[in-house]
Amino acid sequence: QLQLQESGPGLVKSSETLSLTCTVSGASITNRNYYWGWIRQSPGKGLEWIGSIYYSGNTYYNPSLKSRVTISADTSKSQFSLRLSSVTAADTAVYYCARHILRLDVRQNWFDPWGQGIPVSVSS
Amino acid sequence: QSVLTQPPSVSAAPGQKVTISCSGSSSNIGNTYVSWYQHLPGTAPKLLIYENTKRPSGISDRFSGSKSGTSATLGITGLQTGDEADYYCGTWDSSLSAELFGTGTKVSVL
Numbered sequence: 284q285l286q287l288q289e290s291g292p293g294l295v296k297s298s299e300t301l302s303l304t305c306t307v308s309g310a311s312i313t314n315r316n317y318y319w320g321w322i323r324q325s326p327g328k329g330l331e332w333i334g335s336i337y338y339s340g341n342t343y344y345n346p347s348l349k350s351r352v353t354i355s356a357d358t359s360k361s362q363f364s365l366r367l368s369s370v371t372a373a374d375t376a377v378y379y380c381a382r383h384i385l386r387l388d389v390r391q392n393w394f395d396p397w398g399q400g401i402p403v404s405v406s407s
Numbered sequence: 408q409s410v411l412t413q414p415p416s417v418s419a420a421p422g423q424k425v426t427i428s429c430s431g432s433s434s435n436i437g438n439t440y441v442s443w444y445q446h447l448p449g450t451a452p453k454l455l456i457y458e459n460t461k462r463p464s465g466i467s468d469r470f471s472g473s474k475s476g477t478s479a480t481l482g483i484t485g486l487q488t489g490d491e492a493d494y495y496c497g498t499w500d501s502s503l504s505a506e507l508f509g510t511g512t513k514v515s516v517l
Contacts, residue, residue, distance in 0.1 A: 320506070322452075329511040330444070330452065330495050345505055379451065383506075385499070392499040392506060393442035395454035395463065 285309040287380050287398035295374075297407045301367040305380030305398060306360070313338040313358050320383035320394060321354060321365045323376040331376075335383045336363055343385075370405045377402045411435065411496055411509035418515040423486050427512045429479040429496030435507055437477040439499050443470075446493045446511075455494075456481065488516050 291303035305319070312319055320335035334344040336354045344352050348367070356363040367374060378401050381394040412430045419425045429441065443456040454463055456472035459479065471482045479496055496509035 322508075324446075329493075330446070330497075330508040332506040332508060335506070343504055343506075346503055381452075384457075385506075387439075387499065387501075390439040390499075391458065392439060393454060393457040393497065394444070394452075395457070397451040397453070399451050 285382065285396055287382065287396065289378060289380050289398045289401040291401060291403070293402060294404050294406055295370055297371055297405055298369055301365070301370050301374060301403060301405075303365045303378055303380075303401065303403070304362050305364070306362050307382075308361070310382075311358075312356060312361050312363060316384070316386070318343075318383035318385040319356065319363045320381050322379045322381060322394065322397075324379070324400075325373070325376040333365065333367075333378075335385060372405050372407070375403065375405045410500070411498065411507050413494075413496060413509040413512045415510070416513045416515065418517055419486050420517045421486055421488065424482060424484045425486060425514060426483075427481040427494055427496075427514070429481070429509045431477050431479075431498065431507075433477055434502040435477075435498045435500040436474065436479055438501050441472065441474055441479040442497045443472055443479075443481045444495045444497065444508075445490075446495065447491075448493075452495070483514065486514075486516055490514055491516050 318335040321333040353366040381397040440458045444452045446452040459474040
């Protein structure tokens with residue numbers, strides 16, 4: 284059974300870099316059929332896609348966050364990670380990782396399953 | 408930021424039906440498949456519908472999806488108190504090369 288688990292600090296100082304890791308169990312992140320993604324939800328707001336990575340390193344990023352986001356994968360550890368630089372209070376959110384079925388050639392795209400999420404607060 | 412528009416809220420009595428619309432454009436909904444998610448506070452979002460109309464294993468047939476042009480719709484029949492949650496549509500935008508989520512709809516059972 285595929286499971287994803289987010290980990291990382293729950294508190295980050297303003298202007299610093301937020302770093303989170305998603306550990307995947309029950310499946311290999313080198314499966315050619317999947318991307319692996321990060322999504323967040325700020326307090327009182329909706330879901331916002333941050334970006335997704337393929338095991339080969341190919342990435343897609345939200346254009347509004349692209350200048351501050353880096354997503355990487357460590358296939359040996361079955362993990363993928365998120366780095367968000369120069370954070371502000373607006374980056375306070377619950378961060379989720381998820382398997383991203385993304386096959387643009389056949390127009391397939393959805394997220395399943397999702398991790399439980401990790402709340403991250405940005406302090407001044 | 409989202410360009411997928413949903414009604415902020417819908418409500419109905421137990422046992423009734425609700426529909427949630429998701430309006431987009433030719434570069435997203437009009438160009439690819441739509442998915443739907445249920446999100447209860449404090450839990451992981453759950454995939455309800457993928458490829459416009461398909462339900463993953465374990466999802467009740469009370470949930471259904473459809474798409475026409477640049478809009479998609481989620482239907483919930485036989486409404487239950489356990490269906491009270493936020494619901495989001497999602498799809499890929501080919502112009503932005505980005506995944507989009509809808510603005511979200513809160514379902515309330517009266």
